[in-house]
Amino acid sequence: MPMKTSALLMLTAATILGSAACAEPGKWSDEPVRIVVTFPPGGTSDLVARILAQYLESEYGQKAVVDNRPGAGGTVAADYVAQQPADGTTLILANNAPFTIAPTQFDSLPYDPVDGFTHIANLGASTPGLFVQPALEITDLDGFIAMAKGDGITYGSSGVGSITHILGQAVDTALEIETIHVPYQGSAPAIQDFRAGVLEAFYDSMAQNSSMIEDGEVVALAVASPERSKRFPEIPTFRELGYDVVIENWTGLSGPAGMDPEMVQTIHDSVEEIMAIPAVIEQMDQWGIAHTEMTTEEFNGFVAKTIEVWRPLIEAAKVNGG
Numbered sequence: 001m002p003m004k005t006s007a008l009l010m011l012t013a014a015t016i017l018g019s020a021a022c023a024e025p026g027k028w029s030d031e032p033v034r035i036v037v038t039f040p041p042g043g044t045s046d047l048v049a050r051i052l053a054q055y056l057e058s059e060y061g062q063k064a065v066v067d068n069r070p071g072a073g074g075t076v077a078a079d080y081v082a083q084q085p086a087d088g089t090t091l092i093l094a095n096n097a098p099f100t101i102a103p104t105q106f107d108s109l110p111y112d113p114v115d116g117f118t119h120i121a122n123l124g125a126s127t128p129g130l131f132v133q134p135a136l137e138i139t140d141l142d143g144f145i146a147m148a149k150g151d152g153i154t155y156g157s158s159g160v161g162s163i164t165h166i167l168g169q170a171v172d173t174a175l176e177i178e179t180i181h182v183p184y185q186g187s188a189p190a191i192q193d194f195r196a197g198v199l200e201a202f203y204d205s206m207a208q209n210s211s212m213i214e215d216g217e218v219v220a221l222a223v224a225s226p227e228r229s230k231r232f233p234e235i236p237t238f239r240e241l242g243y244d245v246v247i248e249n250w251t252g253l254s255g256p257a258g259m260d261p262e263m264v265q266t267i268h269d270s271v272e273e274i275m276a277i278p279a280v281i282e283q284m285d286q287w288g289i290a291h292t293e294m295t296t297e298e299f300n301g302f303v304a305k306t307i308e309v310w311r312p313l314i315e316a317a318k319v320n321g322g
Contacts, residue, residue: 027060038074042188049093073161074098082111086258094254100306104314105161118259121271124291125248127225131218148177156190156202164203169317174243207288
């Protein structure tokens with residue numbers, strides 16, 4: 001081999017090796033990671049997924065994109081993720097709908113909500129409330145009950161079998177009323193119709209609607225948390241009004257079953273580090289999401305437990321998707 005050609009090849013190889021050494025691979029994958037969301041853009045789950053994607057890239061160089069796949073109470077997205085390779089490139093923003101509610105709501109599922117996934121990290125929980133149109137001039141639950149038993153009330157939820165649907169049915173049962181349910185594919189379109197005057201009421205996260213509360217665009221009648229909200233202490237809980245309705249919406253990060261334990265630990269630790277960033281803490285507070293750190297093992301146990309805890313509530317609400 002001529003000297004010049006040999007030297008050129010050596011220089012090229014050194015350049016390639018040097019570039020590889022200087023490259024910044026992702027935290028656990030050199031491929032972009034998809035965070036699948038069970039609802040359309042605009043809802044709390046979507047916002048949480050996007051802040052995770054943002055900080056995974058800015059803090060660790062792990063490119064991440066949000067992939068919205070709404071439908072069938074979150075089961076469309078969950079089934080999709082369960083079938084993907086367990087290489088860490090496809091994750092799901094887990095929540096009540098496909099993992100806690102669907103196992104009771106549907107007679108059968110195309111996936112196992114516990115063993116069919118690697119439940120990696122808990123993100124936290126938020127609390128929904130009941131909102132009505134100011135024009136209705138309803139200021140408390142007594143007024144809501146009176147209208148429901150009179151002219152009737154139409155309320156919106158983020159979908160059949162969603163936490164807001166379960167809450168709506170639980171409130172109907174507790175208050176001994178019957179309201180008209182209008183399901184949407186996510187909370188964002190429900191709020192849009194509420195603002196347009198199509199809906200008289202809707203159930204959704206307190207924090208997500210904080211600006212509407214402050215601007216007087218909605219009247220918040222009650223919150224489904226064990227205690228009053230620190231941000232809105234003037235809004236009573238259903239429980240203190242005499243109705244034992246307590247429902248919280250949990251979120252977490254999960255992947256397909258069979259993921260490498262070291263990769264899982266890396267993702268878990270990365271999520272916990274992100275959740276400890278002051279700006280993220282502030283943002284989560286604004287969304288009303290209280291973070292509780294769990295190990296991966298604890299989070300898997302938590303998901304399994306929620307199915308049994310929620311089962312009687314779902315059955316009592318008579319939410320069945322077939």
